[in-house]
Structure formats: C-alpha cells, structure tokens
Amino acid sequence: MTGxxxxxxxxxxxxxxxPELGGKTPLEYAKTPNMDKFAELGVTGxxxxxxxxxxxxxxxxxxxxxxxxxxxxxTGRGPFEASGVGLTVKEGDIAFRVNxxxxxxxxxxxxxxxxRIKEGTDExxxxxxxxEIEGVQFLMKAGTEHRAALVLRGKNLSDKVSANxxxxxxKAPYSFKALEDSESAEKTARVLSEFAKKSHEILSDSSLxxxxxxxxxxxxxxxxxxxxxxxxxxxxxEKEYGLQTACVAGGGLYKGVARMLGMEIxxxxxxxxxxxxxxxxxxxxxxxxxxTHDFIFLHFKGTDNYGHDGNYNGKVEFIEKVDxxxxxxxxEKFKEELVIMISGDHSTPCSFKDHSADPVPLIICSPTCVKxxxxxxxxRYAYNxxxxxIKGKHLMKLLLxxxxxxxxxxx
Amino acid sequence: MTGxxxxxxxxxxxxxxxPELGGKTPLEYAKTPNMDKFAELGVTGxxxxxxxxxxxxxxxxxxxxxxxxxxxxxTGRGPFEASGVGLTVKEGDIAFRVNxxxxxxxxxxxxxxxxRIKEGTDExxxxxxxxEIEGVQFLMKAGTEHRAALVLRGKNLSDKVSANxxxxxxKAPYSFKALEDSESAEKTARVLSEFAKKSHEILSDSSLxxxxxxxxxxxxxxxxxxxxxxxxxxxxxEKEYGLQTACVAGGGLYKGVARMLGMEIxxxxxxxxxxxxxxxxxxxxxxxxxxTHDFIFLHFKGTDNYGHDGNYNGKVEFIEKVDxxxxxxxxEKFKEELVIMISGDHSTPCSFKDHSADPVPLIICSPTCVKxxxxxxxxRYAYNxxxxxIKGKHLMKLLLxxxxxxxxxxx
Numbered sequence: 135m136t137g138x139x140x141x142x143x144x145x146x147x148x149x150x151x152x153p154e155l156g157g158k159t160p161l162e163y164a165k166t167p168n169m170d171k172f173a174e175l176g177v178t179g180x181x182x183x184x185x186x187x188x189x190x191x192x193x194x195x196x197x198x199x200x201x202x203x204x205x206x207x208x209t210g211r212g213p214f215e216a217s218g219v220g221l222t223v224k225e226g227d228i229a230f231r232v233n234x235x236x237x238x239x240x241x242x243x244x245x246x247x248x249x250r251i252k253e254g255t256d257e258x259x260x261x262x263x264x265x266e267i268e269g270v271q272f273l274m275k276a277g278t279e280h281r282a283a284l285v286l287r288g289k290n291l292s293d294k295v296s297a298n299x300x301x302x303x304x305k306a307p308y309s310f311k312a313l314e315d316s317e318s319a320e321k322t323a324r325v326l327s328e329f330a331k332k333s334h335e336i337l338s339d340s341s342l343x344x345x346x347x348x349x350x351x352x353x354x355x356x357x358x359x360x361x362x363x364x365x366x367x368x369x370x371x372e373k374e375y376g377l378q379t380a381c382v383a384g385g386g387l388y389k390g391v392a393r394m395l396g397m398e399i400x401x402x403x404x405x406x407x408x409x410x411x412x413x414x415x416x417x418x419x420x421x422x423x424x425x426t427h428d429f430i431f432l433h434f435k436g437t438d439n440y441g442h443d444g445n446y447n448g449k450v451e452f453i454e455k456v457d458x459x460x461x462x463x464x465x466e467k468f469k470e471e472l473v474i475m476i477s478g479d480h481s482t483p484c485s486f487k488d489h490s491a492d493p494v495p496l497i498i499c500s501p502t503c504v505k506x507x508x509x510x511x512x513x514r515y516a517y518n519x520x521x522x523x524i525k526g527k528h529l530m531k532l533l534l535x536x537x538x539x540x541x542x543x544x545x
Numbered sequence: 546m547t548g549x550x551x552x553x554x555x556x557x558x559x560x561x562x563x564p565e566l567g568g569k570t571p572l573e574y575a576k577t578p579n580m581d582k583f584a585e586l587g588v589t590g591x592x593x594x595x596x597x598x599x600x601x602x603x604x605x606x607x608x609x610x611x612x613x614x615x616x617x618x619x620t621g622r623g624p625f626e627a628s629g630v631g632l633t634v635k636e637g638d639i640a641f642r643v644n645x646x647x648x649x650x651x652x653x654x655x656x657x658x659x660x661r662i663k664e665g666t667d668e669x670x671x672x673x674x675x676x677e678i679e680g681v682q683f684l685m686k687a688g689t690e691h692r693a694a695l696v697l698r699g700k701n702l703s704d705k706v707s708a709n710x711x712x713x714x715x716k717a718p719y720s721f722k723a724l725e726d727s728e729s730a731e732k733t734a735r736v737l738s739e740f741a742k743k744s745h746e747i748l749s750d751s752s753l754x755x756x757x758x759x760x761x762x763x764x765x766x767x768x769x770x771x772x773x774x775x776x777x778x779x780x781x782x783e784k785e786y787g788l789q790t791a792c793v794a795g796g797g798l799y800k801g802v803a804r805m806l807g808m809e810i811x812x813x814x815x816x817x818x819x820x821x822x823x824x825x826x827x828x829x830x831x832x833x834x835x836x837t838h839d840f841i842f843l844h845f846k847g848t849d850n851y852g853h854d855g856n857y858n859g860k861v862e863f864i865e866k867v868d869x870x871x872x873x874x875x876x877e878k879f880k881e882e883l884v885i886m887i888s889g890d891h892s893t894p895c896s897f898k899d900h901s902a903d904p905v906p907l908i909i910c911s912p913t914c915v916k917x918x919x920x921x922x923x924x925r926y927a928y929n930x931x932x933x934x935i936k937g938k939h940l941m942k943l944l945l946x947x948x949x950x951x952x953x954x955x956x
Binding site for chain 1: 561591597598604605896924929934
C-alpha cells in the first residue's frame with residue numbers, strides 16, 4: 135500500500151462545558167491550531183465508540199475502535215493487562231490484574247498497594263513464578279508500581295470466578311468464589327485460593343520484605359487478584375487489514391490490546407501512560423515509524439487522568455501539549471499520503487470524574503476527502519461535522535476507504 | 546394510492562473534490578438548477594447505501610436501496626444479469642455471466658470479447674440452446690455486444706463453482722472447479738466443463754463463424770463463463786409495498802434487479818446503460834408512466850462510467866444533461882402529489898476510478914416534507930441536510946412515509 139494511517143487517541147478526550155472555562159469544554163478551550171487545521175482540511179463528526187448511550191471502558195472502547203466487536207470478544211480486563219506488561223498470553227489462559235498489597239497479622243488489608251511500592255516487584259515475582267497447583271501453571275509479570283499481571287494456564291479453567299480484592303482497606307481479602315455452577319469455575323476458585331495462601335507465605339518469608347520493614351516500609355505480602363478474563367482469540371490486525379502496524383503507547387492496557395491484535399509494540403523510556411509522558415518523543419516516534427509502517431496507533435493517556443481528577447486546567451494543558459507536537463503531520467510537513475484520525479476512546483467529563491456515554495468528537499483528514507465546513511476541533515464544532523454521528527465499529531473501514539482499501543461487496 | 550414516487554438513481558454519483566474543478570466534486574461543480582430546486586423544496590442528507598464504510602457493488606447497492614438486505618439475498622451477479630437480458634430465471638437456477646470469446650487452435654484465448662462482436666450472438670445462441678447434460682438444461686440469452694447470460698436449470702446444482710475466465714488474454718481458459726466439497730458443486734463443475742467443450746465444437750463449426758473469419762473478423766468460438774449465483778427468491782415489490790411499479794433503465798443489471806423484484810421493465814430504443822443514452826427519452830418515459838404507475842425507478846448509468854474512466858468533465862456534463870430533463874417533475878409542472886428521490890447507488894470518485902465507501906448525497910422532496918436549509922445538491926451541501934446520515938435499507942420506508950403508507954408498529 136502507499137498511503138499511511140495515523141490513528142491518534144487522546145484517552146477520555148470528550149468532556150462537558152466547564153463554567154470556569156467560560157462554558158467551554160477543555161478541548162474547545164484549549165488552543166489547538168494544529169488540530170484545528172486538520173479539522174479544516176478534513177471531515178469531522180461525533181462518534182459513539184461502542185453504542186449510543188453506552189459508557190465505554192478503555193479496553194472495550196479500543197477494541198471497538200479497531201473494528202473488533204467488544205460484545206463478542208471482550209471477556210474482562212485481565213487478558214489485556216497481562217498482554218500489556220509483556221506476558222505472552224495464549225487463547226484459553228485465564229488472566230487477572232494483581233495488586234501487591236499489605237495485610238497485617240490478623241489478615242486485615244492495611245494497604246491495597248503495599249505503600250505504593252515503586253520497585254522490587256520484579257524480584258518478588260521471581261520468587262513466586264514456577265508455582266503449579268493441580269497442574270495449573272501460575273505465571274506473573276510486574277507492571278508499574280504495585281501492579282502486576284497473573285495468568286493461569288492449564289486444563290479446565292474458567293473466568294467465572296470472583297476477585298479476592300474487597301476494594302477497600304480494613305477488611306480481610308475475600309475468598310475466591312465460583313460464579314457459576316461448573317467444575318471449571320470451582321477448580322479455578324480453589325487453585326486461586328491455594329495460590330493466594332502459598333504466595334502470602336512466600337512473600338512473608340521473603341528477605342526483601344524484611345528489608346522493607348526494616349526500612350520502615352509496608353511489606354508487599356499479599357496479592358489482590360481481580361479482573362478475571364479468559365484470553366480470547368482476537369483477529370490479527372495485519373492479516374485482517376493488510377497493514378504493517380505499530381503501537382506507540384505508555385499504558386499497559388493499550389499496549390495489551392495492541393499486542394493481542396498483532397501490532398508491534400514500541401517502547402521507549404519516557405513514553406508513559408501518565409500525564410508525565412514525553413509527548414514530543416511519542417509524536418516523533420510515530421513520525422519516524424510512518425516511514426516503515428502503514429498504521430500507527432498513537433495513544434495519550436493524560437487527558438483521561440485529568441478527567442478522572444476533575445482537573446480541567448490540567449486537561450487543557452495536556453491537550454495543548456499534544457497539539458503542539460502534531461505540526462509534523464501537517465500536509466506541508468508530511469509529504470506522503472497520510473490519513474490522520476484524531477479522537478478519544480470515550481469521554482471523561484471533569485464534572486463526572488469518570489467515563490461517560492457522551493459521544494467523542496473526531497477528525498478524519500485525508501488528502502482527497504470531502505471536507506465539511508468545520509474549522510475547529512471540539513465537541514460543539516463536531517456537531518456540525520460532515521461525518522454526522524458514526525459508531526466506533528465503522529471507523530477502521532472509513533479510514534481504509536480513504537486509501538481505497540475497502541473491498542467491494544457485490545459487483 | 547394517490548401520490549406517486551419517482552426514484553432516480555444516477556449510478557456512481559458520489560465523488561471527491563477534483564483540483565481541476567476548483568476543489569469541487571462533479572456534482573457540486575455541475576449547474577443543476579432543477580436538482581437544486583428539489584433540494585430547496587425537500588430534505589437532503591447523506592446515505593450509506595449498504596453499511597457505513599462498506600463499498601457497494603451496483604447489484605448489492607440496488608437491492609439495499611429497494612429495501613432488500615443484500616447480506617441475506619445476494620448470491621452473485623449472474624442471476625441479475627440473466628434476468629436483465631430477459632431470461633426468466635426461477636428460484637434455484639444457477640445463473641452466470643458469459644462472454645463470447647476467441648481461442649486459437651492451441652486453446653489460448655486470443656480475445657476475451659471476440660473482437661467486441663457487435664451482432665450475431667443471437668444466432669449463435671439459437672444454435673446453442675437446447676443443450677442438455679446429465680438432465681441439466683442450458684439456457685442462454687444474448688446481452689449487449691459480446692455479452693450473454695447462461696442459466697443452468699436442473700436438480701442438485703450449486704453456485705459454488707469457479708469461473709473458466711482467466712480475465713486475461715494469452716492463457717487457456719481455466720477448468721471449472723467445485724469450490725466446496727459437495728456432490729452438487731462437483732456435478733455443476735462437471736456439466737459446465739462438458740458444456741464449454743460442446744459449445745466450443747458447435748461454435749467452431751458454425752457457418753456464422755466461417756463468415757466472420759472470411760470477413761477478417763475474430764471467430765466467436767468460445768464461452769467464458771463467470772459470476773455464478775443461485776437465483777434467490779426476492780420479495781415482490783408490488784406485493785411488499787402495494788405499488789404499481791415500472792423500471793426505466795438501460796443497463797442489464799438494473800433491469801435484472803428490477804425484474805426480479807417484480808417491476809415492469811420498460812424498454813425503448815435509445816434508452817441504454819451507457820453515456821450515450823437518450824436522457825430526454827428516459828425522463829419523458831418516466832413522466833408518462835407516472836400517469837399509470839405508482840413507483841418509477843429511473844436509472845442513469847453514465848455518471849458511473851465517467852467515474853470509472855476518471856473523466857470528471859464527462860461526469861459534470863452528464864449530470865447537467867440529466868438535470869435539464871428534470872424540470873418536468875417540478876411542482877409547477879407535475880400537478881399530482883409526487884415524492885421525488887434523487888441519489889446514487891454508490892460513489893465512484895474520479896480519483897479512485899472505482900467504487901468507494903463514501904456516502905452518497907440524496908434528496909427526498911415531497912409536497913409536505915419538513916424542509917431543511919440546504920438549497921443545493923452536492924456532497925458538501927448534503928452534510929448539512931436534515932436527513933443526517935441514513936442507511937440505504939431505510940430509504941424505501943422513508944419514501945413511503947412521505948405518502949403516509951408506513952404501517953404503524955404498535956397501537
């Protein structure tokens with residue numbers, strides 16, 4: 135193929151009017167000359183990422199945006215988190231999200247994040263890996279800070295099991311329970327209970343924890359396990375669309391989704407899934423990748439974080455920071471045929487401090503598209519966009535259509 | 546019923562901005578005072594004929610526009626082509642598209658169109674009709690120039706067979722192959738092979754071909770057969786909607802779709818499926834038919850042909866030619882209640898020289914509709930239309946609704 139596709143997601147981009155911003159949304163308020171230029175040269179609209187009125191999660195949203203039906207393929211967040219931290223998951227594995235936590239001698243959770251432990255979880259996991267219970271292998275890998283992923287591999291396993299994480303401190307961890315009346319769910323709950331017990335013993339005995347206690351830190355002596363999901367067989371993005379793909383993202387979840395779809399994951403120091411990410415490095419990396427790849431998924435998480443915090447000023451600044459780096463993709467700078475898509479995976483209104491079902495504004499800009507009259511990027515401008523109101527599941531085909539890559543149905 | 550419906554399709558109407566037309570599309574550039582008037586008096590919008598992001602074929606597109614789900618009913622182009630040339634097809638028949646071609650004494654295809662043979666295929670077909678192999682009847686009818694249709698009628702037949710047409714010259718025809726492991730597919734491939742052999746013998750011996758050779762022309766001595774489709778049972782348009790219907794079209798495919806839906810096919814010299822069609826005669830014919838019929842499907846193919854050729858000037862001129870003839874349907878000229886719909890079956894951007902998944906602009910104009918503010922017909926204008934972005938499958942109901950003919954669901 136000749137043309138290139140740049141797929142930019144600002145996580146949780148969509149928002150609602152903020153009185154302190156003069157009734158504008160953060161995106162409307164932000165100075166975004168580059169995004170505005172793409173809006174002017176392209177066609178805009180609003181998008182229900184999963185379904186009209188349906189609040190998306192970040193995982194389900196990204197599946198939908200990549201043309202993969204989350205109602206068919208989504209089994210839980212675990213598989214994507216596990217894949218995101220680099221665990222090679224296989225179809226049928228049961229994957230979980232894990233927190234290193236602290237429990238006291240009475241078995242009560244003192245800290246769900248073991249004092250937001252920053253380092254050493256790799257070493258703890260080395261001591262834990264290799265555990266096998268009833269023929270089930272337990273594989274772990276550390277994520278950022280207190281986070282880790284756990285995969286159960288073996289026969290007759292189920293993701294219909296409850297979590298042991300009560301989500302609050304001052305309680306004992308819950309028992310794992312089968313959520314359906316099946317032998318596989320019973321077995322999974324049983325081996326998980328045994329694993330929680332065994333891992334607690336190993337962690338409690340670990341010299342690393344003794345050092346932590348001596349240093350006045352909380353021991354990382356317990357695993358809180360949640361988000362069970364059976365690893366689904368996802369379509370391969372490259373085979374499906376014939377595109378050489380790469381993912382530039384910091385957050386584990388996004389890298390996980392991308393990896394499970396067969397994208398190449400690009401990792402560099404400074405490219406994080408936080409507000410501190412090196413925005414310039416990400417944009418530059420995407421720019422360079424477009425020389426060798428057809429499709430770049432470029433993800434920024436900061437907008438969502440600020441939305442969850444209700445920090446509209448932070449959101450405005452982060453949007454402006456991203457916008458500043460997009461100059462390199464303007465037609466006068468990027469000489470090849472480029473289709474650029476800019477949107478969010480969902481809205482995270484600062485007033486909700488949470489995801490909402492509000493549609494997200496989007497831009498599709500290609501050299502030959504039928505432009506609309508919209509000249510700015512923002513929720514209210516997008517209401518007047520030529521795309522109208524589309525669904526996330528149609529996005530990939532609309533982008534491929536810009537490069538004349540959609541197969542004809544019929545003759 | 547009282548009101549009348551005029552359903553006008555300019556094939557492949559939708560397009561993209563053309564730099565040489567000042568960045569306008571052919572439809573935007575063309576002077577179309579009559580279409581603009583209908584836009585002003587009516588409501589406009591954009592339409593995904595099959596599905597958002599799905600590039601339509603002309604056959605699947607027309608099914609969708611007539612409210613027939615192509616994903617359910619479409620089996621291939623053969624049945625519509627066969628029906629279009631006037632073969633009466635029955636449910637279960639296997640229909641094909643055929644080229645009269647020339648092969649040399651080594652069995653190599655010299656010309657896939659037998660020197661674009663203009664006449665005489667009727668006589669050849671007379672010599673071929675009546676062939677029966679393993680109880681299967683072979684029915685043929687000539688189309689335009691080198692084209693013909695073939696129908697296999699008999700028990701235990703399948704459309705899961707490959708074509709013998711290699712689509713290039715300098716090769717021998719392919720063998721027919723069963724495309725699935727079934728007795729019916731095997732049988733169909735076997736009788737087709739025998740038919741290709743037998744027809745080659747008959748054509749080679751034909752005195753008509755000897756005359757062609759003497760006149761320095763290529764012999765029409767071989768049949769290239771493709772586009773297998775099992776004839777589906779389509780809904781009957783008249784029964785479905787209670788409308789007395791007629792089709793004014795030149796192209797075989799369109800007449801075929803219309804005939805299979807039970808429409809009356811109107812044929813007149815000069816009404817072709819090309820750029821040379823008598824546009825005025827077609828419009829006048831439709832005008833007259835509205836006196837006796839409720840629903841007229843009026844089809845123009847030229848826009849699509851020019852799109853495939855990348856000839857934007859030709860496309861502009863053809864659109865203007867059609868527009869000029871539409872004056873007779875303006876409210877001041879057409880005194881009865883008339884719902885007029887003007888659109889395309891898909892886009893054929895001159896820059897693609899092929900169909901695309903771009904939505905098509907449309908107008909629905911009725912005496913009582915809720916108008917929008919759009920006063921011109923064109924892709925960009927239609928972005929602002931009151932219909933928003935609709936799907937082809939909803940079009941018929943929207944039109945019937947203008948005449949208050951949609952039954953209530955519920956009480």
